Amino acid sequence: MKTANTILTTHDLTVGYRNGSHQVALLNNLNLHLDKGKLVALLGQNGAGKSTLLRALTCDEQPLSGTIKVNGKPLMEMSQKERSRVLGLVSTERIQAGALTVTELVGLGRQPHTGFLGRLDDEDREIVRQSMADAGIIGKAGEYMASLSDGERQKAMIARALAQQTPIIILDEPTAFLDVASRIETMRLLQTLAHDRGKAVLLSSHDISQSLMLADELWLITTDRQVVTGTTTQLVTDGAMDHLFANRSIHFNPQILDYSF
Amino acid sequence: MTYRRYAVTIVALTVALVVLALACLVFGSVDIPMRDIVAILTGKGCGNKAWDIIILQSRIPMIITAALAGAALSISGLLLQTTFNNPLAGPSILGVSSGAGLGVAIVILALGGSIGGLLGENVGSYMAILVGALLGAGMVLAVLIAFSSIVRSNTMLLIIGILVSYLTSSVVQLLNSVASEEGVHNYVAWGFGNFSGVSVGQMPLYAGIIIAALVGAALMVKPLNAMLLGARYARNLGINVSRSRNILLLITGVLTAVVTAFCGPIGFIGLAVPHIARLSLGTSNHSRLIPATILAGADIALLCALVSVINPHGIIPINAITPIIGVPIILYIILNRRRIQYFN
Numbered sequence: 224m225k226t227a228n229t230i231l232t233t234h235d236l237t238v239g240y241r242n243g244s245h246q247v248a249l250l251n252n253l254n255l256h257l258d259k260g261k262l263v264a265l266l267g268q269n270g271a272g273k274s275t276l277l278r279a280l281t282c283d284e285q286p287l288s289g290t291i292k293v294n295g296k297p298l299m300e301m302s303q304k305e306r307s308r309v310l311g312l313v314s315t316e317r318i319q320a321g322a323l324t325v326t327e328l329v330g331l332g333r334q335p336h337t338g339f340l341g342r343l344d345d346e347d348r349e350i351v352r353q354s355m356a357d358a359g360i361i362g363k364a365g366e367y368m369a370s371l372s373d374g375e376r377q378k379a380m381i382a383r384a385l386a387q388q389t390p391i392i393i394l395d396e397p398t399a400f401l402d403v404a405s406r407i408e409t410m411r412l413l414q415t416l417a418h419d420r421g422k423a424v425l426l427s428s429h430d431i432s433q434s435l436m437l438a439d440e441l442w443l444i445t446t447d448r449q450v451v452t453g454t455t456t457q458l459v460t461d462g463a464m465d466h467l468f469a470n471r472s473i474h475f476n477p478q479i480l481d482y483s484f
Numbered sequence: 485m486t487y488r489r490y491a492v493t494i495v496a497l498t499v500a501l502v503v504l505a506l507a508c509l510v511f512g513s514v515d516i517p518m519r520d521i522v523a524i525l526t527g528k529g530c531g532n533k534a535w536d537i538i539i540l541q542s543r544i545p546m547i548i549t550a551a552l553a554g555a556a557l558s559i560s561g562l563l564l565q566t567t568f569n570n571p572l573a574g575p576s577i578l579g580v581s582s583g584a585g586l587g588v589a590i591v592i593l594a595l596g597g598s599i600g601g602l603l604g605e606n607v608g609s610y611m612a613i614l615v616g617a618l619l620g621a622g623m624v625l626a627v628l629i630a631f632s633s634i635v636r637s638n639t640m641l642l643i644i645g646i647l648v649s650y651l652t653s654s655v656v657q658l659l660n661s662v663a664s665e666e667g668v669h670n671y672v673a674w675g676f677g678n679f680s681g682v683s684v685g686q687m688p689l690y691a692g693i694i695i696a697a698l699v700g701a702a703l704m705v706k707p708l709n710a711m712l713l714g715a716r717y718a719r720n721l722g723i724n725v726s727r728s729r730n731i732l733l734l735i736t737g738v739l740t741a742v743v744t745a746f747c748g749p750i751g752f753i754g755l756a757v758p759h760i761a762r763l764s765l766g767t768s769n770h771s772r773l774i775p776a777t778i779l780a781g782a783d784i785a786l787l788c789a790l791v792s793v794i795n796p797h798g799i800i801p802i803n804a805i806t807p808i809i810g811v812p813i814i815l816y817i818i819l820n821r822r823r824i825q826y827f828n
Contacts, residue, residue, distance in 0.1 A: 283716055307722030316714045319569055322768040322826035323712065334710055334721040340771070341706035369825040387721070 230390055230423050231257040231280070236289035238272060238279045246287050249275050253289070253450055255442065257425055259390060262417040264434035265427040267444030268468060273427040276450075277395050280425070281312050293391065307335035311384035313377075313394040321369030325379045328368055329355055332386030351386050357420070358382035358412060374405025381412065392416070394426040398433075406430060410437045431467075432481040435459075443467060455480075490772050493764050497779035501551070504786035508547045512793050514538055541684055546789060548687065550679040552694045553747050554757070554785025555778040556739040559701050561754030562761075562777050563736045566708050566770070567729050568628075570638040571817065571827065574755030575740040578641075579624045579648035581751070584744035586652040587620025588613050589659050589671065610686060610745075617745035621737040624648055629733065676801030677748040679789050690746055697738045701774060704732055708770040750802055752810025753788075757781045759817050768826045784809060 225232065233255045239248040249272035257263060267273050278284040280291060282298055291298040293309050301309075311332075320328055332354065333347045343351070355361040360378040363371060371379065377397060384392050394413070398406040414437050417424045425442075428434045434441065435455045443451045443458060445466035451458065458464055464475035468482070476483045509521060516538065520530035524539045557575060564573040564580075575581050591613050631644050660668045682690045707728035710718035715725045743750065761776040762768055788805045821827045 281716075281720060283719065303719065303724055304722040307720060310720070312717065312720040314716055316716055318713045318717070319566075319826065320712045320768065322762060322766065322824075324767075327767070327769055331709060331713065331721065334706060334723070337706070339706065340703070341709060342771075367825045369827075 228258040229256045237287045257423045261439040263425045263440045264438035265442045271444040311387040311389040311392045329382045332383040354382045354385035391423045435480045549682040550785040550789040551782035553743045554781035557754040558757035558781025560736045560739045562758040576751040578645035580740045581749040582649040582652040583624030584617040584621040584741040587616035589656045591616030617741035621741040674748045677750045677803040752806040756810040756813040
């Protein structure tokens with residue numbers, strides 16, 4: 224159901240990859256919507272198309288067909304600068320920023336708002352400080368990125384996305400390389416950003432039980448290449464969770480919110 | 485990184501620049517007393533016409549040529565390292581210098597002259613050589629762009645650069661085999677590297693192009709910093725990555741081509757100096773890295789120029805000195821890559 228809070232919508236979106244002139248669709252005719260103030264987890268098997276869908280939503284790859292709209296405006300028709308002000312990204316890409324301090328890295332998040340040379344004014348610096356505080360990394364503000372743990376580095380990257388001040392934040396496997404404690408902390412942080420700051424947060428994850436516990440809504444890529452959406456309760460009671468994996472020998476156990484066999 | 489460390493580094497590099505430039509003015513194959521140098525510089529003249537010419541038409545142009553060449557090659561190296569996300573990239577190792585050299589060799593032969601003709605004052609001929617160098621450098625950069633989208637591995641791109649160097653030098657050898665003996669001699673001499681090749685008349689063109697390209701590089705601070713995060717993040721920050729990359733490589737090509745045409749293919753400075761700047765500043769933030777790289781590059785080139793002229797038995801080729809300074813720095817970087825912040 225679209226509501227007044229809906230910020231991003233997809234219209235008959237088909238994503239996949241191009242192999243020469245040959246197109247391989249992974250997910251067909253998606254009509255999804257993302258709401259402000261909600262933490263949404265995208266779940267699916269490896270190779271199901273999670274990253275491909277996110278890359279289409281962040282305009283890193285062109286969809287095979289269909290449109291993506293933010294506030295009713297097609298994303299593809301926006302300038303790169305306009306897009307950088309509505310949609311922030313946190314990915315697992317390796318970055319070369321070890322010799323930047325956390326403050327400098329988070330400062331890069333201000334780029335869509337700064338002038339030609341990217342200089343920060345007092346207001347920018349205050350936003351950077353606030354973003355580090357919100358992400359819980361302000362204690363490391365002067366440290367080099369290289370000296371941080373994986374969990375701290377992820378917080379710094381999230382702070383960078385916050386400094387960008389976009390209503391939407393998309394995260395590609397934000398907890399992939401983290402230990403359990405950092406995973407929970409990161410998910411809680413994202414939940415707070417959605418609930419208290421009103422951000423629309425969409426993340427892809429392998430961590431099913433945690434996503435079920437903390438996400439407000441799930442986008443489930445089923446084995447028959449459909450995306451089923453709904454709250455955890457809806458999807459669990461509908462039995463949709465049983466269609467996440469092709470392997471029939473494992474099944475979803477609602478008691479523990481995880482799979483067993 | 486603290487502002488204090490930045491300020492101290494910039495001041496130290498500037499002081500070194502002044503000291504090295506003065507040393508290059510005083511030392512040389514002819515001994516000229518300090519008092520007479522001052523007299524020449526203040527326009528009074530020292531009564532010795534030969535000394536006037538040595539200072540005003542040889543040493544001063546050499547100092548300016550060396551300082552600008554060092555700055556140009558170092559900024560080329562920095563831009564290549566950031567755009568290709570590869571700490572071991574540089575204009576000579578990626579074959580950009582040899583591409584420029586090939587362009588020069590072809591133009592020289594097409595003009596029926598020799599590379600020594602570059603030193604002539606015929607505007608048409610050195611403009612043609614410059615264009616040849618630009619096309620040669622541009623061609624190699626185009627090859628690198630094409631390969632960098634196919635081979636993702638940093639090491640492989642370096643190897644491709646080295647292969648391109650071998651290929652261009654073999655083409656140059658083939659060209660030389662049909663060239664006159666004098667042409668071959670001049671080509672070999674050019675290959676040694678030399679900061680005395682820019683005459684007073686050529687200086688405005690040489691300095692003008694380099695300074696314009698350095699200003700261009702300084703204006704690219706914002707995309708350069710975004711690129712530290714990789715192409716996907718840079719796009720997300722509103723940067724047009726492919727356009728920025730083309731502009732950066734164009735600047736690199738111009739800088740390398742101009743220096744190579746006038747001074748020969750000078751190795752190691754472009755590769756080593758950005759690391760000197762990063763290590764002394766402790767940052768990869770380009771707004772601070774660019775000024776420090778320009779100054780450190782000028783310093784290192786002047787140091788090489790100084791070493792090349794203080795030998796009493798004759799001038800030492802620049803390319804015999806740059807590896808002695810460059811190789812230890814590169815080895816230090818490779819051996820300590822786990823400890824150095826910008827590798828992590």
